[in-house]
Amino acid sequence: MSPAASPQSFRLAGVIGWPVAQSRSPVLHGHWLSQYGIRGAYLPLPVQPDRLPDAIRGLPALGFSGCNVTIPHKPGVLKLVDRVDPVAARIGAVNTVVVQDDGTLSGFNTDAYGFLASLRDARPDFRAGTGPIVILGAGGAARAVAVALLDDGATDIRLTNRTQDRAQELARIDPSRIHVIDWARRHDALDGAALVVNSTSQGMVGYPPLDLSLDALPATAMVSDIVYNPLETELLAAARRRGNAAVDGLGMLLHQAVPAFEAFYGVRPNVSKALRQAVAATL
Incomplete structure (x- = not known):
């Protein structure tokens, strides 16, 4: 610019x-x-x-x-x-x-830039290529998040969305690095992940909370929620309780x-x- x-x-x-x-x-x-x-x-x-x-x-x-x-x-x-x-x-x-x-x-x-910058506020040494990444959602925000992570070196993005056709469409950005996971398997997709990103509206004021169990998520993983109203979604609160670094949507x-x-x-x-x-x- x-x-x-x-x-x-x-x-x-x-x-x-x-x-x-x-x-x-x-x-x-x-x-x-x-x-x-x-x-x-x-x-x-x-x-x-x-x-x-x-x-x-x-x-x-x-x-x-x-x-x-x-x-x-x-x-x-x-x-x-x-x-x-x-x-x-x-x-x-x-x-x-x-x-x-x-x-x-x-x-x-500039959404892709903003997302990566918000992650590095929480963890300055973050690099997308350090481990698998789970993205929940396949709308416009998810596309910006995916492009940001791909450009930062992500090699394994596990994408899950309630409507699988939409997830498949987003995965066409880079089919070799974006792998679509059925929504019913979203909990298991967290196994071994280095980062989890909620790009859906679930958890936002006026919407139901995101239904996601963090049991399989490593304690070293970051959890990001692009929702910023409220700043502390139930997903982020659950992440903090188990010791995961949590990144709210205001930074993005x-x-x-x-x-x-x-x-x-x-x-x-x-x-x-x-x-x-x-x-x-x-x-």
Whole structure:
């Protein structure tokens, strides 16, 4: 990514979604704008699906440096930008649009970066190739997680999802390293794993908890849940009780914003304890 202007000029960015009121992006970008004394603004931009092409193509005319993209628009933006970063193409979704100096639009996906960075907050020496990895779920978040881990050297990803057809579709990213496990065998899939990732909505506020026994999981394994509301899901609480390192979903949210903020405002921000507290206070 490259910023479209110097940080001294007024910079305008935002997050596009439908709905968008639930997004924490304005809070975290606003925190950084204040911290670094940047002249700029970051706005929530509610855009109905049928107006998405107009909104994305209108960014340069409105003077935006770019925008983030949240549900349900991430896949649709792929076809609306002038160029797509290879990582975003493999994930099949764009979460960051950058307006270039010539007015063209570049699409990126920073979720993979954010996920790996959150793991390394908990364990700086983490490398995906150190052992088998179990991913639960096969939606857009799971695709970002899988690409991140593959690019970090994962050799054995055990993917399980309630709908096996969807899991098989995701496994096509790299069939030699992603192996689909039947949902009924998800408990056994944890045997010998170095990392377990819940990328489903189970455990989120308003959803049932994830039904997963950790009995077969080694005590040395990490457990990651991309859910951040609540911060401590039942899965993470169970992991901590048995001594496993637990990584909540807030870190992924914060870290995925770092390269986007740098592209929009020309400053590489820091994910600090104060930022985490500011965003957590809104949950």
